[in-house]
Amino acid sequence: MDQISSQAAAQAAATPGTVATPAAGLEPAAPAAAVSGDGQAEVLLDARNLKKYFPIYGGILRRVVGQVYAVDDVSLQIYRGETFGLVGESGCGKTTFGRTVIRLEKATAGSVSLDGQDVLALNDRDLRRMRRRMQIIFQDPYGSLNPRMPVSDIIGEGLLAQADAENQWGKRSVRDKRVGDYLEAVGLRREYSRRYPHEFSGGQRQRIGIARALALDPEFVVCDEPVSALDVSIQSQILNVLSELRREFHLTLLFIAHNLSVVQYFCQRVGVMYLGTLVEVASVEQLYATPRHPYTVALLSAIPLPDPRIRKKRLVLKGDVPSPANPPSGCRFHTRCWLYEKLGRPENCVTVEPALRDVGGGQQAACHYAEYVNPSAVQEATAAQDAVATAAAD
Ligand SMILES: Nc1ncnc2c1ncn2[C@@H]1O[C@H](COP(=O)(O)OP(=O)(O)OP(=O)(O)O)[C@@H](O)[C@H]1O
Ligand code: SF4
Numbered sequence: 425m426d427q428i429s430s431q432a433a434a435q436a437a438a439t440p441g442t443v444a445t446p447a448a449g450l451e452p453a454a455p456a457a458a459v460s461g462d463g464q465a466e467v468l469l470d471a472r473n474l475k476k477y478f479p480i481y482g483g484i485l486r487r488v489v490g491q492v493y494a495v496d497d498v499s500l501q502i503y504r505g506e507t508f509g510l511v512g513e514s515g516c517g518k519t520t521f522g523r524t525v526i527r528l529e530k531a532t533a534g535s536v537s538l539d540g541q542d543v544l545a546l547n548d549r550d551l552r553r554m555r556r557r558m559q560i561i562f563q564d565p566y567g568s569l570n571p572r573m574p575v576s577d578i579i580g581e582g583l584l585a586q587a588d589a590e591n592q593w594g595k596r597s598v599r600d601k602r603v604g605d606y607l608e609a610v611g612l613r614r615e616y617s618r619r620y621p622h623e624f625s626g627g628q629r630q631r632i633g634i635a636r637a638l639a640l641d642p643e644f645v646v647c648d649e650p651v652s653a654l655d656v657s658i659q660s661q662i663l664n665v666l667s668e669l670r671r672e673f674h675l676t677l678l679f680i681a682h683n684l685s686v687v688q689y690f691c692q693r694v695g696v697m698y699l700g701t702l703v704e705v706a707s708v709e710q711l712y713a714t715p716r717h718p719y720t721v722a723l724l725s726a727i728p729l730p731d732p733r734i735r736k737k738r739l740v741l742k743g744d745v746p747s748p749a750n751p752p753s754g755c756r757f758h759t760r761c762w763l764y765e766k767l768g769r770p771e772n773c774v775t776v777e778p779a780l781r782d783v784g785g786g787q788q789a790a791c792h793y794a795e796y797v798n799p800s801a802v803q804e805a806t807a808a809q810d811a812v813a814t815a816a817a818d
């Protein structure tokens with residue numbers, strides 16, 4: 425792992441400002457998930473019925489008066505070597521899920537295993553060891569680096585915490601060499617290790633964040649919107665760095681994103697979250713060609729097309745996202761669902777929570793009527809919305 429290729433560095437040093445959208449400058453090539461001897465993809469991360477509720481305090485005595493159901497019964501398997509995209513509107517629980525599976529948040533209920541090891545049951549000593557294997561790249565490159573530390577300490581801190589007789593990271597010289605190697609791997613100069621965060625641009629800081637995570641040689645990395653705080657021109661450079669490094673270090677990534685076009689190019693499978701639950705899981709090809717959950721259809725219809733001359737019909741979701749402290753009964757999406765309206769408001773949408781189920785070819789959707797989601801249904805729904813909008817305008 426100490427052998428860092430110059431490819432990643434060259435990629436990272438690409439001239440800024442040449443790419444209009446992140447997806448446009450991004451390599452579509454992606455590593456295949458590892459396959460076990462019996463032909464099955466190997467599960468690396470296995471989350472079962474995971475829940476994370478945050479208490480809401482109120483009154484003078486600051487008593488618990490409610491809960492935010494940030495992640496509410498999510499089961500998800502991520503295969504070794506794949507990049508799994510997690511998308512959904514702001515506040516749907518993506519970050520909380522990512523932080524809970526690597527135990528940066530304490531789970532309320534459920535189980536998580538990494539390579540068969542029960543992550544939630546680890547004691548402090550074993551958790552510290554496990555931290556090496558699961559890392560996170562944060563969304564905010566400004567807030568996530570300690571402004572009072574030089575880069576050598578920012579990256580070296582984790583190495584020191586994981587030092588043992590074998591890796592020798594306790595020795596300053598060994599640590600400094602590794603810090604330099606990883607700075608080069610992300611396209612920065614070794615000498616930058618003496619500088620402080622304020623001396624770097626946003627894109628460079630995010631490279632430092634990536635170097636910090638990867639220097640520990642992890643298998644599984646949560647990338648929490650790693651480019652959304654950056655200028656569009658820098659986004660594709662950072663994504664290309666990540667793309668190179670995941671190949672080189674055989675990483676498995678949970679890639680949290682808002683931008684669905686980035687996910688399309690960067691990930692192999694995608695999970696769509698809505699109000700704390702997973703509503704669809706599919707391969708990228710399935711999700712973008714044949715989405716089976718009405719919410720996914722609406723999200724996809726909102727992606728802007730790169731050519732402004734081509735106009736696309738948008739399926740506008742009505743109303744605001746309900747509060748995660750008080751989610752709607754039955755299917756949480758029913759208050760905004762176009763298919764529910766189109767089908768004449770079936771009662772079970774309001775009374776029975778739909779389970780995530782196989783809808784063919786390994787694609788899963790949590791909708792009682794996923795089989796009714798087809799291109800003609802979507803067209804009819806958009807036409808109906810257009811008619812309502814036109815009538816309102818008249
Ligand atoms: N520490 C916390 N205490 C209380 N509530 C929290 C906490 N962290 C998150 N939440 C709430 O949990 C819900 C899910 O938040 P989360 O940050 O996971 O969403 P997200 O999908 O990552 O959103 P975004 O796209 O804006 O980053 C939100 O309602 C949020 O306000
Ligand atoms: S279960 Fe009903 S409300 Fe929920 S997504 Fe399906 S059609 Fe819409």
Ligand SMILES: [Mg+2]
Nearest residue numbers: 518519520648
């Ligand atoms: Mg988030």
